[in-house]
Amino acid sequence: MxxxxxxxxxxxxxxxxxxxxxGVLAHFLPTSVRWGRGGESVGGACVIRALWMNYPLxxxxxxxxxxxxxxxxxxxxxxxxxxxxxxxxxxxLDFLFGFQxxxxxxxxxxxxxxxxGTKRKFSDGDEEISDESLVGARVASSxxxxxxxxxxxxxxxxxxxxxLVEPNLCRSVLIANTVRQIQEEMTHDGSWHMxxxxxxxxxxxxxxxxxxxxxxxxxxxxxxxxxxxxxxxxEGCREEEVVADETLCSVSVSDTVSNVxxxxxxxxxxxxxxxxxxxxxxxxxxxxRLGSGEDxxxxxEDGASTESPKTTGQVFGTFEIKNSSPAPDSALEELFSxxxxxxxxxxxxxxxxxxxxxxxxxxxxxSLAPSHSSPSxxxxxxxxxxxxxxxxxxxxxxxx
Amino acid sequence: xxxxxxxxxxxxxxxxxxxxxxISTVEFNQTGEFLATGDKGGRVVxxxxxxxxxxxxxxxxxxxxxxxxxxxxxxxxxxxxKIRWLPPHNPAHFLLTTNDKTVKLWKVSERDKRAEGYNLxxxxxxxxxxxxxxxxxxxxxxxxxxxVEASPRRVFAxxxxxxxxxxxxxxxxxxYLSADxxxxxxxxxxxxxxxxxxxxLKPENMEDLSEVITVAEFHPHHCHLLAFSSSxxxxxxxxxxxxxxxxxxxxxxxxxxxxxxxxxxxxxxSSVSDVKFSHSGRYLLTRDYLTxxxxxxxxxxxxxxxxxxxxxxxxxxxxxxxxDCIFDKFECAWNGTDSVIMTGAxxxxxxxxxxxxxxxxxLEASREVCKRRAVLxxxxxxxxxxxxxxxxxxxxxxxxxxxxxxxxxxxxxxxxIAASNNLYIFQDRMAPNGHHNTPEIQxxxxx
Numbered sequence: 001m002x003x004x005x006x007x008x009x010x011x012x013x014x015x016x017x018x019x020x021x022x023g024v025l026a027h028f029l030p031t032s033v034r035w036g037r038g039g040e041s042v043g044g045a046c047v048i049r050a051l052w053m054n055y056p057l058x059x060x061x062x063x064x065x066x067x068x069x070x071x072x073x074x075x076x077x078x079x080x081x082x083x084x085x086x087x088x089x090x091x092x093l094d095f096l097f098g099f100q101x102x103x104x105x106x107x108x109x110x111x112x113x114x115x116x117g118t119k120r121k122f123s124d125g126d127e128e129i130s131d132e133s134l135v136g137a138r139v140a141s142s143x144x145x146x147x148x149x150x151x152x153x154x155x156x157x158x159x160x161x162x163x164l165v166e167p168n169l170c171r172s173v174l175i176a177n178t179v180r181q182i183q184e185e186m187t188h189d190g191s192w193h194m195x196x197x198x199x200x201x202x203x204x205x206x207x208x209x210x211x212x213x214x215x216x217x218x219x220x221x222x223x224x225x226x227x228x229x230x231x232x233x234x235e236g237c238r239e240e241e242v243v244a245d246e247t248l249c250s251v252s253v254s255d256t257v258s259n260v261x262x263x264x265x266x267x268x269x270x271x272x273x274x275x276x277x278x279x280x281x282x283x284x285x286x287x288x289r290l291g292s293g294e295d296x297x298x299x300x301e302d303g304a305s306t307e308s309p310k311t312t313g314q315v316f317g318t319f320e321i322k323n324s325s326p327a328p329d330s331a332l333e334e335l336f337s338x339x340x341x342x343x344x345x346x347x348x349x350x351x352x353x354x355x356x357x358x359x360x361x362x363x364x365x366x367s368l369a370p371s372h373s374s375p376s377x378x379x380x381x382x383x384x385x386x387x388x389x390x391x392x393x394x395x396x397x398x399x400x
Numbered sequence: 401x402x403x404x405x406x407x408x409x410x411x412x413x414x415x416x417x418x419x420x421x422x423i424s425t426v427e428f429n430q431t432g433e434f435l436a437t438g439d440k441g442g443r444v445v446x447x448x449x450x451x452x453x454x455x456x457x458x459x460x461x462x463x464x465x466x467x468x469x470x471x472x473x474x475x476x477x478x479x480x481x482k483i484r485w486l487p488p489h490n491p492a493h494f495l496l497t498t499n500d501k502t503v504k505l506w507k508v509s510e511r512d513k514r515a516e517g518y519n520l521x522x523x524x525x526x527x528x529x530x531x532x533x534x535x536x537x538x539x540x541x542x543x544x545x546x547x548v549e550a551s552p553r554r555v556f557a558x559x560x561x562x563x564x565x566x567x568x569x570x571x572x573x574x575x576y577l578s579a580d581x582x583x584x585x586x587x588x589x590x591x592x593x594x595x596x597x598x599x600x601l602k603p604e605n606m607e608d609l610s611e612v613i614t615v616a617e618f619h620p621h622h623c624h625l626l627a628f629s630s631s632x633x634x635x636x637x638x639x640x641x642x643x644x645x646x647x648x649x650x651x652x653x654x655x656x657x658x659x660x661x662x663x664x665x666x667x668x669x670s671s672v673s674d675v676k677f678s679h680s681g682r683y684l685l686t687r688d689y690l691t692x693x694x695x696x697x698x699x700x701x702x703x704x705x706x707x708x709x710x711x712x713x714x715x716x717x718x719x720x721x722x723x724d725c726i727f728d729k730f731e732c733a734w735n736g737t738d739s740v741i742m743t744g745a746x747x748x749x750x751x752x753x754x755x756x757x758x759x760x761x762x763l764e765a766s767r768e769v770c771k772r773r774a775v776l777x778x779x780x781x782x783x784x785x786x787x788x789x790x791x792x793x794x795x796x797x798x799x800x801x802x803x804x805x806x807x808x809x810x811x812x813x814x815x816x817i818a819a820s821n822n823l824y825i826f827q828d829r830m831a832p833n834g835h836h837n838t839p840e841i842q843x844x845x846x847x
Contacts, residue, residue: 169563174668181667
């Protein structure tokens with residue numbers, strides 16, 4: 001079994017210590033690997049086997065131990081340069097775990113969604129989400145927050161198609177239409193524009209960021225132009241996997257700044273489309289957006305939505321997040337000040353890891369290496385991956 | 401209003417049940433003598449009405465098996481989506497059953513006589529020694545214990561790329577339609593290797609897909625008319641005489657939504673989950689998530705009547721969306737005289753609406769409540785404070801207990817309700833022996 005790590009050029013962010021914060025220690029048997037754009041980060045899906053004998057399992061997770069033995073798919077993988085992941089979605093067949101980083105970068109289980117049936121209160125400690133209909137006179141931020149959460153939920157639902165039985169087309173279509181509707185509304189009342197503007201300003205908050213994703217990998221020059229974060233979709237995979245591995249992420253910002261939603265491609269939910277065709281469309285969209293630069297986002301959105309039917313598959317569009325200089329997060333800095341990121345290299349990740357005594361043998365990443373590499377991997381100096389180092393970090397985190 | 405009395409409790413005795421036992425479709429035949437149910441495990445159970453009025457098991461057979469689509473690496477569920485009986489034309493019974501991909505025609509026949517006295521074989525079927533045969537005898541028929549056999553007569557396969565959601569036998573008794581999410585095909589009952597596509601909603605680019613077919617049904621009397629409903633809340637009536645491909649509808653039944661009341665869930669809630677022609681053929685019954693509507697075939701722009709099934713859920717749509725309950729597909733049914741309509745709801749409740757008196761009643765079909773010979777007491781769901789002790793608060797509704805499949809006897813006031821793995825058959829208290837009496841109004845006071 002191998003560990004899956006989130007690797008960024010700047011930071012080495014082991015995944016499982018995050019879960020260990022929750023008291024769950026997991027062995028990860030990778031089932032899929034997702035590359036971050038530019039080779040800056042990689043996340044992986046895995047089978048989580050809980051070694052909760054070694055770590056105390058918090059009561060909230062204790063009842064779910066059988067579920068943690070299910071294959072987990074990385075649903076969402078947002079990332080912003082220099083900042084730890086905001087929300088990491090892991091889904092099993094029955095559960096969706098959302099791990100949201102807070103200021104102290106603990107992954108807190110944010111969402112726990114059952115795939116069928118059970119009524120559940122969708123409430124987060126910090127956010128009041130009412131069940132009331134979204135129509136009506138509401139406080140603007142509350143409405144947009146609700147709308148955003150609805151959008152998030154819909155995107156996640158579109159993702160949960162990794163099952164053996166073909167997903168329900170009617171349900172997928174209805175959810176997709178809902179997402180389209182939300183996106184149109186957000187476009188019309190300028191929320192998109194507002195959000196992208198927020199990212200342009202220099203004094204923006206360093207806390208949770210939303211990262212735009214595209215379906216297909218795209219190479220961009222670093223820093224010169226706005227960065228786009230993209231994820232490869234598996235061309236060779238069957239439809240379900242493609243859908244499941246699409247990166248759709250969103251973050252609910254705790255302050256009143258509206259959230260930018262991340263785009264996915266609905267079409268893949270229904271059947272495998274021509275990826276190359278879509279890529280062309282996306283490039284068209286992308287270029288138009290890049291060209292606009294500081295222009296009104298609404299215009300480009302409208303432009304996009306009135307484009308040929310081919311591009312409406314990208315109805316959510318893709319967004320540029322103009323990254324300003326990454327604002328350092330002091331907590332993060334402290335936490336990882338002793339981590340030497342040069343030790344960690346994407347190549348090493350892919351070509352296999354040396355086993356750590358606690359984790360057991362890791363070997364699966366080897367098999368994943370050839371098929372899933374991004375063309376734009378940044379290669380850093382070769383280094384050893386020292387899992388003892390990892391354990392050490394974990395101890396620090398768990399102990400803190 | 402009717403006061404249903406439980407006459408047959410065909411519930412599983414043990415409270416634990418497997419997913420495969422969940423009933424997925426219920427259908428009376430044209431005379432009402434037989435009731436067929438299909439479950440998620442691919443089994444069909446047929447009940448027959450006894451002379452005393454109770455329904456007992458007549459035949460059970462495995463209709464569909466789980467399959468695997470090797471091309472797509474997907475399982476094909478064996479769950480029976482729909483059962484439709486063919487009109488009777490000989491002593492055997494024929495029914496069509498379908499899962500997601502394949503329609504099958506089954507023949508259910510009885511055998512209660514056996515021929516004895518063959519010349520060449522003895523009673524066990526072994527060949528006789530020819531030297532022992534001295535005389536010729538004519539085999540005679542002797543009665544035997546009733547044996548009900550079900551045999552597949554036709555298999556209509558490989559015609560649907562998407563999941564079949566409905567089948568409907570034409571009034572000409574020779575053809576039938578099968579509908580999946582995007583297409584409707586017309587079959588001849590005797591020809592299994594080809595079908596005609598009569599409706600195709602698949603767009604050029606699948607990413608433009610915004611509408612799917614949810615249910616399709618033939619008109620009960622006019623063999624050229626069919627209706628199909630979509631996820632966008634429209635119901636279309638198509639005339640097959642106009643052209644071969646019925647993408648162009650003859651009539652479109654859609655109620656305009658007030659733009660001021662539109663929410664993000666409006667479209668999902670308006671998605672039609674069931675369509676039923678009335679027995680007279682004049683009206684159309686559609687069920688969407690919160691309401692059930694009666695349409696006059698001659699009036700397209702708005703329904704004749706709209707009945708609120710569970711309007712108290714209107715404020716809970718967000719959490720229902722989250723739990724996926726908002727995608728539940730409830731069926732609806734007419735009674736034999738088209739005067740009462742029935743549909744299911746949550747918490748094992750089902751609702752009946754009397755069109756003439758505009759009264760409605762909510763009843764519960766659950767093991768705790770349903771005792772033999774006891775009249776069902778009406779239920780009431782309240783949103784705020786309980787007005788009566790027996791009221792049920794909205795928040796205590798169990799959304800896992802849903803009554804999706806209901807059926808009404810074609811002639812009498814007998815209803816079949818499927819609640820997960822349990823089948824309840826109720827008949828009108830006023831008519832225990834099956835005769836029509838004036839139904840007594842005993843519903844909750846009209847709202």
